[in-house]
Amino acid sequence: MSTIPATPSPATVPPVTQDPTPPPAARPRRGLSANSPWFPYLLVFPLALILFGYVVQPMFATFAESVGVDGVANYTEFLTGTGVARSALLTSLGISAASVLLCGIVGVAMAFLLKRFSFPGRRLIEAIILVPAALPPLIGAISFQLLYSETGILPRGLQQLFGTENPVLPFTGIAGVLVVHTFTMYPFFYLAASAALVGMDPSVEEAAYNLGAGRVRVWRTVLLPMLTPALVSASLLVFMTSLASYTAPLLFGVDRTMTMQIYINRTNGDLPMASTYASVLAVASVLFLLGMRWYEGRRSYRSQSKGVASHRREITNPFGKWLALLASVLATMVLLAPVATIALVAFSRDGSWTTEVIPSEYTTANFVTIFSDPGAYRPILNSLQMSLLATVGCVVVGVLIAYAVRRLDFRGRGLLDVAVMLAWALPGTVVAINLISAFSTGNAFSFGQVLIGTFWIMPLAYFVRFLPLVFRSSSATLAQIDPSLEEAARNLGAPWWRAFGTVTLRLMLPGVLAGALLAFVNGVGEFVASVLIYTSETAPISVEINNRMYSFEVGTAAAYGMLQVVLIFVVMVFSGRLQSGGRATREAAKWTA
Numbered sequence: 001m002s003t004i005p006a007t008p009s010p011a012t013v014p015p016v017t018q019d020p021t022p023p024p025a026a027r028p029r030r031g032l033s034a035n036s037p038w039f040p041y042l043l044v045f046p047l048a049l050i051l052f053g054y055v056v057q058p059m060f061a062t063f064a065e066s067v068g069v070d071g072v073a074n075y076t077e078f079l080t081g082t083g084v085a086r087s088a089l090l091t092s093l094g095i096s097a098a099s100v101l102l103c104g105i106v107g108v109a110m111a112f113l114l115k116r117f118s119f120p121g122r123r124l125i126e127a128i129i130l131v132p133a134a135l136p137p138l139i140g141a142i143s144f145q146l147l148y149s150e151t152g153i154l155p156r157g158l159q160q161l162f163g164t165e166n167p168v169l170p171f172t173g174i175a176g177v178l179v180v181h182t183f184t185m186y187p188f189f190y191l192a193a194s195a196a197l198v199g200m201d202p203s204v205e206e207a208a209y210n211l212g213a214g215r216v217r218v219w220r221t222v223l224l225p226m227l228t229p230a231l232v233s234a235s236l237l238v239f240m241t242s243l244a245s246y247t248a249p250l251l252f253g254v255d256r257t258m259t260m261q262i263y264i265n266r267t268n269g270d271l272p273m274a275s276t277y278a279s280v281l282a283v284a285s286v287l288f289l290l291g292m293r294w295y296e297g298r299r300s301y302r303s304q305s306k307g308v309a310s311h312r313r314e315i316t317n318p319f320g321k322w323l324a325l326l327a328s329v330l331a332t333m334v335l336l337a338p339v340a341t342i343a344l345v346a347f348s349r350d351g352s353w354t355t356e357v358i359p360s361e362y363t364t365a366n367f368v369t370i371f372s373d374p375g376a377y378r379p380i381l382n383s384l385q386m387s388l389l390a391t392v393g394c395v396v397v398g399v400l401i402a403y404a405v406r407r408l409d410f411r412g413r414g415l416l417d418v419a420v421m422l423a424w425a426l427p428g429t430v431v432a433i434n435l436i437s438a439f440s441t442g443n444a445f446s447f448g449q450v451l452i453g454t455f456w457i458m459p460l461a462y463f464v465r466f467l468p469l470v471f472r473s474s475s476a477t478l479a480q481i482d483p484s485l486e487e488a489a490r491n492l493g494a495p496w497w498r499a500f501g502t503v504t505l506r507l508m509l510p511g512v513l514a515g516a517l518l519a520f521v522n523g524v525g526e527f528v529a530s531v532l533i534y535t536s537e538t539a540p541i542s543v544e545i546n547n548r549m550y551s552f553e554v555g556t557a558a559a560y561g562m563l564q565v566v567l568i569f570v571v572m573v574f575s576g577r578l579q580s581g582g583r584a585t586r587e588a589a590k591w592t593a
Helices: 039-067 073-080 084-116 122-128 137-148 153-162 173-199 202-210 215-243 247-251 258-267 271-297 318-346 365-372 374-407 413-425 428-439 457-478 484-491 496-524 541-550 554-580 582-592
Strands: none
Touching: 039 073, 039 271, 039 374, 039 413, 039 428, 039 457, 073 084, 073 271, 084 122, 084 173, 084 215, 084 258, 084 271, 122 318, 137 153, 137 173, 137 247, 137 318, 137 541, 137 554, 173 215, 173 247, 202 215, 215 271, 247 258, 258 271, 258 428, 271 413, 271 428, 318 554, 365 374, 365 554, 374 413, 374 457, 374 496, 374 541, 374 554, 413 457, 428 457, 457 496, 484 496, 496 554, 541 554
């Protein structure tokens, strides 16, 4: 019979001996730890070197080229010469200011109507109101030229309808440029104002009405001040984009703008004068950027109220409903007309459209040609390759800079942020001139090679131009991620690179992909910088469209344009799904991390 051993008393329990090996979290780590004060600088140094080498240093090279051996002679000629330079500067600033005003009126009015009122046709307009944002700059300008210029469909159609000698209501010169800018840039104001109106507390507005204020005073003292951050943000985008505009002045014959003068001087071989124009344009852009940020930062625009979100008012007047329906149909036609025009012309036979109002002969040969002819297919391949390379660079550098600015504490963090956005503030023509000045000879950042005239200068230009898109998208996504998730992984023994890759980057993925898609699609449609640095072997789609237009191959040019439009629509839909599903993706990643 076996005996059960007695349970020892507490006094006789032998002491528990601990394993002398420390747990994984306590083990000393080899190499430089992420907790080291030097770690941020080790990560940031190569990023700062990239920004200096490809954004800041080319700016200095352009300024050095502008002063050349004659010192300030080019700037003296710019200010006191024939008047072309001063006229170009004033024209560019005037067009940009007028574009901001017109886009603000249209965009804010549309946002107020669609977000504050319910009327027949509202959902249809909301579905297509961002169609102009899907048009690449060159295609948008070409579509308006085909529609509203002296040789456009609408003026010639009205001429035939009324039997007049000249086209009716054609848009030419600065008026044509402003029409293009207003139509293609008002979405900046619409998106910013819509977001602000949706989040605005209606009780503040109702309180002003209850105190006896009229509609004009409520707009002036309540609504507009609360919309100021959104209006400043949209004004910056419109002003910068308008100041950098090249395609609209080119197609509507406005030669005295800064971008056109940069192109003319560069084409004529006068790089020092082109650099002078580029330097002045860069200074004007940066000063406007700083001025608008200063204006926005003077006051606080936060509401202390805790009311509910605003609701739409139903239009009950029968006449108002019919008027709203008519306006909805008209707005739909206006918004879809540019895309419909490009689609129509894409099927027209090259050389067949001369004096007719619309093309008289149609064919599918244009699309067959651009996919079957090696010479015609090369621009498509060039654009896809160069945009993909630039996007990969934007993702790697943009994500790391966003992480450094958001999560690391080091001296010069603000300068790193400014250096990234400096590329966004520079017009495309200025970026091109900067790269020409910096890489016409070999230097350390080109590994001793001359990049001008090679394939690599094009993706480099796209990288510089669209890095801010990936940076801002990644930074906004990272701001919503709790840093304790990454810290928990590191406390469990994961090195920094593993915690960043498996936790933080995984949670950032929707925002990173959205920014990458925007960078890619903007690269495919880029024209302003490309037209100054391309070669016959590296011509992208946008340059090929421009060349085909000047060769009177309008149908083939429009077929290229339709490819760009379809690609952008697909990317917009996919990006929207990523943004809408980002929260669910982040929650799922938290459980799987």
